Amino acid sequence: MNCAICSTEIVPSNDSEEHIIPASVGGKLKKRGVLCRSCNSNAGEKWDSELARQLNFFSVVFDVRRDRGPAPAEKVQTSSGGELLIHPGKPMTAVRPVFKSSPVAGGISYEIQARSIDEARVLLQQLARKHPALDVEAVLAGAQVNNDLLDGYLHTSTDFAGELAGRSIVKSALCWAALQGVSGTSCPEALEYLTNPTAEPCFGFINEPDPVLNRPIGVPLHCVAVSSLGTAGQLLGYVEFFGWRRTVVQLARAYSGPTVHASHFIDPRTGELLELDVDLCFDHAMVASIFDYKHCLPDQVTSSAAPVIETMLEKLRKQEADRANAEMVERAFRECGASEGEMLTEEHFRKIAASMAAQFVEYQSKLSRR
Ligand SMILES: [Zn+2]
Missing domain, CATH: 1.10.287 (Helix Hairpins)
Structure with missing residues (x-):
């Protein structure tokens, strides 16, 4: 077998154990013969670590089962200029979102204070109407306060994907495809993105329509899937974290390999595998529209995350x-x-x-x- 990224032949001396979903967020499925040691360690250090950082808040609050023990405590800023550590499995209180936003370099910073879920829901609904450009999922992600420790609000990172974590996502889809017998060279769009630092992303976000069939409500599941069924000749991947960070990956725009359709679901709170399936019947126009942020509008993200x-x-x-x-x-x-x-x-x-x-x-x- 050859490395799915660099095509180097994998022999015992350069073989490595690759987690298809990064172990740092609770992925359990690991395989040899997928990535060479060099690609594996490069991806882990640069890409997976950034993804883990972005998702750490969720890894902590859901206390995900990781091979290497609990997720590291998450540091959050408080409104009074202090800092708080949120530890996995430790008590935190419900919150009432009071949304504040201010422009910062490279985006917008959001701050939240909250007291009850009903108040949160009302405020979020108002917010989605008033601020269509608002990154609602990030605000939701930060809306956690330990009321026993402070009366202010918390400030947490709002980013997801981007050029490093985005490559971790594409790599997960590529490695899952490799496990289904698809060679890396059959996925030129993914390879171009993973090997060329200036390449355009080959993924986009999708909250509606929900690609997961019969989704169990409220389960913060992880998923990696690949399909060439009903894709108008494309090979599409799908990667989801915590039940609402949902990404479609175009592994190949014009795919000529064997028909594939396979998915892997895990509940990272328990490590339990879930028997679910995805529908990735998206044609080229649909994929273009996904890449153009048309399927991750604030209200769509809100209903996925809620x-x-x-x-x-x-x-x-x-x-x-x-x-x-x-x-x-x-x-x-x-x-x-x-x-x-x-x-x-x-x-x-x-x-x-x-x-x-x-x-x-x-x-x-x-x-x-x-
Ligand atoms: Zn390699």
Whole structure:
């Protein structure tokens, strides 16, 4: 077999284990004989690492199962000029988005404060109407605040894809095609993009129509797929992260290899594989329209992201409730007057119950003041 990128013959001395979906975001499928060691390490260092950085917020809040352990804590800026670390699996609270935007070099910076999902939904709907140019998915991605630590809002990175992470996406599609028996040389558009630093991107974003058939609602799934069925002679790839970052890759504009249609889905929270399929029946005009940002309009992105964001908020609310419960129990026992190892008396139990009740009322009142 030859390397899917550089066509070098792969022999034991230059073989490498390639993760088809990067391991850093929870990809599990790894294969030898797809990329040579040099291409693999080059792609990992330059492309996959940038993709992982862009998606790290989601890797953290969904606490993805990675071979190398939990995702690194994500640093976010607070409105008061401070910084916060969000750790995988640790409590965070629900948020109320108050959107602020300001121009920065190379784009727009968004800031958010939020309190409840209903408020978030209303504000997002207003925003989509008022600001058609707004990068809604990025705002949604940043709308996480630990209310126990600050009263301000958070500022997080808004970028996705771009010239480095975009190449990681195209590489995933190319490697998945290679596993289906498609040689790299049958994918000239992908190869041109991966090997020529100034080449035009061969991918675009698609939120509507949804290429995933029978999508499970709110699942932050990853997918890589390839198809030449109903594509008007093209070989198309599809790469999705966290259920809403959805990319169509034109691997070949004029494909003459064997017919292929294959997809791989994983729930990165558990590592579980999902039995799903994609529909990539897009002709040339449709692909051109996807590349022209016609299928990732703000309201389309919002409706793709909303169910996943809701799953995320649900998880964060549960984490916070668990944290608050554990804290109340711990405090009630500490203050009941019993010493370590002592048998608890009825009086101790009465104090514990009273303390729990008082703390619960206090906690509820704190929540309702937010
Ligand atoms: Zn190579």
